[in-house]
Amino acid sequence: MTGELIAAMNYASLSEICDDPEEVAEALEHSAGERVHAARFAAEGRKIGVDVANNVDAMHWNRLRDAFLRCIAERDFIACLIVQEIMLESFAVASYSRVGKVAPGSLGKTFASISAEEEEHVDHAMSILRAERALDVQRFDDKVHRLHLDVMTTLAKMLAKECKDGHCEVCHGSCVKPSLSEVSLSAAELRGASLQQYLKTLDALGLPGEVTLTWVAQLPV
Amino acid sequence: MTVAGAFIANATIASLGRREWTRDVDFALVGHQESWRAAADVLAVLRGPEHTPLPDDEIKDILPWIPPRAVCHVEVGSTNGAKARGLYIDSFIPPDRLEAANTLDNVARVRGAAAYAIKAGAKIVSLGGFSSILMEGNFDQLPERHDTVFTTGNTLTVGFIVQGIRKMCALEGRNLRNSTLLIVGATGDVGSGCARCLAPGVKRVLLSARNVERLRRLAAELQADGVQVEIATDLQQFSTEADMVICAASLASPSLLLGRIAPSAIICDAGYPKNLSPSAQMPGAKIFFGGLGQITGGLRFAPDFHGILNRHPFPDVVHGCLLEGMALALERRFEPFSHGRGFITQERVEEMETIAARHGIYLAPLYNADGPVDPLLERMNQPVSGKEWYAR
Numbered sequence: 001m002t003g004e005l006i007a008a009m010n011y012a013s014l015s016e017i018c019d020d021p022e023e024v025a026e027a028l029e030h031s032a033g034e035r036v037h038a039a040r041f042a043a044e045g046r047k048i049g050v051d052v053a054n055n056v057d058a059m060h061w062n063r064l065r066d067a068f069l070r071c072i073a074e075r076d077f078i079a080c081l082i083v084q085e086i087m088l089e090s091f092a093v094a095s096y097s098r099v100g101k102v103a104p105g106s107l108g109k110t111f112a113s114i115s116a117e118e119e120e121h122v123d124h125a126m127s128i129l130r131a132e133r134a135l136d137v138q139r140f141d142d143k144v145h146r147l148h149l150d151v152m153t154t155l156a157k158m159l160a161k162e163c164k165d166g167h168c169e170v171c172h173g174s175c176v177k178p179s180l181s182e183v184s185l186s187a188a189e190l191r192g193a194s195l196q197q198y199l200k201t202l203d204a205l206g207l208p209g210e211v212t213l214t215w216v217a218q219l220p221v
Numbered sequence: 222m223t224v225a226g227a228f229i230a231n232a233t234i235a236s237l238g239r240r241e242w243t244r245d246v247d248f249a250l251v252g253h254q255e256s257w258r259a260a261a262d263v264l265a266v267l268r269g270p271e272h273t274p275l276p277d278d279e280i281k282d283i284l285p286w287i288p289p290r291a292v293c294h295v296e297v298g299s300t301n302g303a304k305a306r307g308l309y310i311d312s313f314i315p316p317d318r319l320e321a322a323n324t325l326d327n328v329a330r331v332r333g334a335a336a337y338a339i340k341a342g343a344k345i346v347s348l349g350g351f352s353s354i355l356m357e358g359n360f361d362q363l364p365e366r367h368d369t370v371f372t373t374g375n376t377l378t379v380g381f382i383v384q385g386i387r388k389m390c391a392l393e394g395r396n397l398r399n400s401t402l403l404i405v406g407a408t409g410d411v412g413s414g415c416a417r418c419l420a421p422g423v424k425r426v427l428l429s430a431r432n433v434e435r436l437r438r439l440a441a442e443l444q445a446d447g448v449q450v451e452i453a454t455d456l457q458q459f460s461t462e463a464d465m466v467i468c469a470a471s472l473a474s475p476s477l478l479l480g481r482i483a484p485s486a487i488i489c490d491a492g493y494p495k496n497l498s499p500s501a502q503m504p505g506a507k508i509f510f511g512g513l514g515q516i517t518g519g520l521r522f523a524p525d526f527h528g529i530l531n532r533h534p535f536p537d538v539v540h541g542c543l544l545e546g547m548a549l550a551l552e553r554r555f556e557p558f559s560h561g562r563g564f565i566t567q568e569r570v571e572e573m574e575t576i577a578a579r580h581g582i583y584l585a586p587l588y589n590a591d592g593p594v595d596p597l598l599e600r601m602n603q604p605v606s607g608k609e610w611y612a613r
Contacts, residue, residue: 161282192286199288209290209337210308216287217267221279 001045002054002061003092004038007031009056010068010084017075030121037114044107053171060158064088067150078132082144085125086201087151091159093118094197095190102183122201129205141207148215152198156219159191195219248307248550249343250295250543251334251352252530253314255494260284260316262529263292287313289334291341293526297547298519300581305550308341309522309530310334312352319351319494328355328362335371336364344555347374347546350493357410357562372549374542376559376573379414381541382467382491382511383570384584386419389487392587392595393507395464403427403463403482405456406470408435411491411512414565415467416443425449427459430470439563456481467511468492476502490589498590509587509594514544517581534592538585545573551580 011031018024038054045052056065064083071079093115100112133140157164161177177187195216202212254260257280264284265274275283291308298304312330319327331352338346346369348356353373356363363371390397400423406412407428420426420443428450430436436452443450453459456477464483469491479502482488489511490497497508516537522530531539539547549558558573559565577583587594 161279188282192283195283196286196288199290203288203290209288210292210294213287213290213292214267217264218269218272221275221283 001038001041001052002056002058003088004034004041005054005056006061006065007084007088007092008034008038009065010080010088013069013072014077014080014084017072017077017080033117037117040110040114044110048107060154063154064151067147067154070150071147078129078140079143079147081125081129082147083151085122086129086144086205087147087155087198089118089122090198090201091155091194093122094193098185098190098193099183102185126201126204133206137206141211144202144205144207145215152215152219155194156191156221159187159194160221161187161191245306246308246338246341246343247305247345248295248546249291249338249341249346250307250309250349250546251312251331251338251346252309252349252543253312253330253351254316255350255532256316257281259529259532263311263526266524266526266529267292281315284313285315285318287311289313289330289337291337293530294523295547296519296521296523297516297551298521298581299551299579300518301579303551303580305547307547307550308338308343309526310337310341314351324355327351328359331355332362332364335366339364339366339369343369345369345546345549346371347543348372349374349543350540353378353542354409354493357560360560370555370557371560372545372557373410373559374540374545375410375414376565376569377514377545377548377577378411378491378512378541379418379565380570380574380577381514381584382411382415382469382489383418384574385489385509385511385513385587386465386467386487388584388587389489389507389509389594390465393487395487397422397465399424400465401425401427401461401463402465402467403429403456403459405429405466405468406492407452408432408439408563409469410559410562410565412467412469413439413563414570415469415491417565418567418570419467420448420450421446423448423465425451425461427461427463428452429456429459430454462486468497479503482506507594508589510589512541513538513585514541514577514582515539515585516544516547517583533585534588535586544577544582548573548577548580548582552576 008031011027011034015024015027015031018027042052068080068083071083096111096115096118100108100115103111180186199212199216203209254263257277261274261277261280264280268274289310289312292311293309295307295309296304312334314327314330335346348371353375357373357375360371387397402419402423404412404416407416408430412430416426416428416439426443426448428436428440431454433454440450440452451459459481462481462483464486466478466482466486466488468489485505488497488506488508490508491511495510499506499508513533515535516539520537545558549555
């Protein structure tokens with residue numbers, strides 16, 4: 001849920017640097033869509049008696065938001081898309097789709113349908129990013145690498161099997177990771193699926209697989 | 222490697238990857254790691270010395286999720302000065318998931334690696350070891366290819382197995398003609414190729430495999446050439462013991478050979494993974510790892526995976542199946558030399574050996590889990606190339 005709220009904030013910020021009114025409208029529409037996702041997760045939580053915690057100022061999320069805001073400060077639309085659509089959404093699509101497969105009833109359906117909507121966002125961004133890469137491959141790949149070091153390092157720490165930097169400030173010390181096994185999932189599986197989705201997305205953009213493999217291999221665990 | 226050296230190496234990887242990606246890719250080698258130790262070593266190189274190596278449990282958690290992709294660039298040299306450039310593509314089949322229960326998943330991974338090779342524009346793709354076993358009867362399952370051809374590499378593997386048997390006979394003073402040859406996994410592409418090459422030159426052949434029908438067909442083919450053949454799905458059913466053994470399929474347990482082979486039998490472990498080693502149970506047996514060749518014209522990896530992707534006690538030793546693609550690339554013969562199952566003949570093996578030798582690719586020095594098996598090499602206690610051995 002925190003991720004959806006961060007995404008909503010990111011798209012709202014993105015709308016502020018768009019010049020084209022159509023792009024502004026689209027960014028705001030995405031922002032509203034992400035707020036709806038957050039509301040749907042909260043509603044699903046209420047159905048099963050869970051007050052879904054969220055904290056956009058929590059340690060890792062705050063860092064991810066800061067990374068995005070640096071792209072906004074540089075008015076770098078492409079960097080914003082890379083951070084939100086390639087990096088953060090890889091994590092969202094992979095983890096939601098896996099929860100969608102194991103969660104029962106409407107909870108599973110909600111996760112699956114939000115995963116599908118996020119995937120549509122990614123597809124849309126991919127065509128813009130492919131065109132941008134075609135203009136200057138070296139410059140584009142260097143930019144992805146710079147953002148990877150910033151954003152994916154934080155995401156990798158979030159996805160680590162154990163939280164080595166203390167508790168994440170979202171779950172109030174009651175970490176969800178150890179209980180994932182109750183729904184036939186594990187932190188390792190969610191991390192693996194997320195990194196796989198990220199690598200496949202970078203492949204689809206055309207980045208050399210042996211280079212992106214090195215990037216991912218160097219992430220913290 | 223120093224930290225500074227590693228930094229330069231990693232910087233080179235990033236820029237080299239981009240720069241060379243656009244170059245011609247003559248060949249692609251599809252493989253995977255045989256053990257978790259090997260997988261850990263590969264990931265350690267990729268992480269670089271400035272990052273702590275991943276703990277074993279993390280490697281086991283992460284590796285199965287890595288999609289098939291290139292791990293490094295490979296450049297092979299011919300002794301005639303020619304060079305061919307390629308990629309090593311890892312299918313990232315987890316080392317503990319080679320059993321039949323994982324076949325569908327593993328075929329999908331090899332298909333993914335094949336698709337990657339096609340996308341990279343490889344002109345010829347060699348399917349290494351287990352990938353070759355998975356696909357030899359399933360070539361139609363490979364992705365649609367445009368200007369890319371695939372070879373299982375089995376013809377050169379057979380060539381090096383047969384050369385290895387002959388070399389061991391010479392080392393041990395044995396006469397192949399008086400031998401009873403047992404082939405385990407005889408109906409596979411490699412096993413049947415070995416049978417066609419060696420059966421006419423031995424006293425008797427014992428063929429073992431799981432499929433009786435295929436065994437009967439192969440036996441009939443060899444008998445038509447006047448070879449004495451016996452077939453069995455169970456090693457214990459053979460009427461006589463063998464003094465020459467080729468294990469073209471990994472044995473469920475090496476002890477299955479006990480009681481069915483002569484105490485001083487020559488045994489070629491050509492299976493995948495190789496699981497035979499000199500033991501107290503077979504103290505007199507002469508075991509060697511078969512199907513390996515050595516490049517004498519130069520082999521370069523970027524980043525440097527020397528001794529990691531090719532984990533052998535001698536330099537530039539590579540599995541015959543992978544060498545076949547490299548030899549064909551050096552020869553500029555981009556054709557599916559080995560494909561399907563059961564088409565390997567002595568003539569094709571000789572043709573492939575000639576191509577390989579023309580570029581300085583020879584049988585590797587023989588060794589097993591304990592080290593070199595050539596007494597000369599043991600005395601010298603240093604690696605000697607196949608070419609030097611031949612010269613001697």
